[in-house]
Amino acid sequence: MKVMQTMAGGAVGGAEEFFVRLAGAFQSRGVAQTVIVRPNGTRGAKLR
Numbered sequence: 001m002k003v004m005q006t007m008a009g010g011a012v013g014g015a016e017e018f019f020v021r022l023a024g025a026f027q028s029r030g031v032a033q034t035v036i037v038r039p040n041g042t043r044g045a046k047l048r
Contacts, residue, residue, distance in 0.1 A: 003033040011040060020046045 003026060007019045020043060026033050035047055 001031055003031055004036070005033060006036045007043070008038055012042070016043060019043075023047055
């Protein structure tokens with residue numbers, strides 16, 4: 001399965017934190033994914 005996720009939300013919030021956790025969970029289970037986010041140093045670092 002391949003997944004593409006996008007997040008255009010604010011700098012910090014509940015949806016943004018869930019997005020980061022979900023991407024990490026998919027990665028740990030070997031799901032191929034592409035993640036597209038607005039420039040955000042904090043979120044970008046967590047997703048790398």
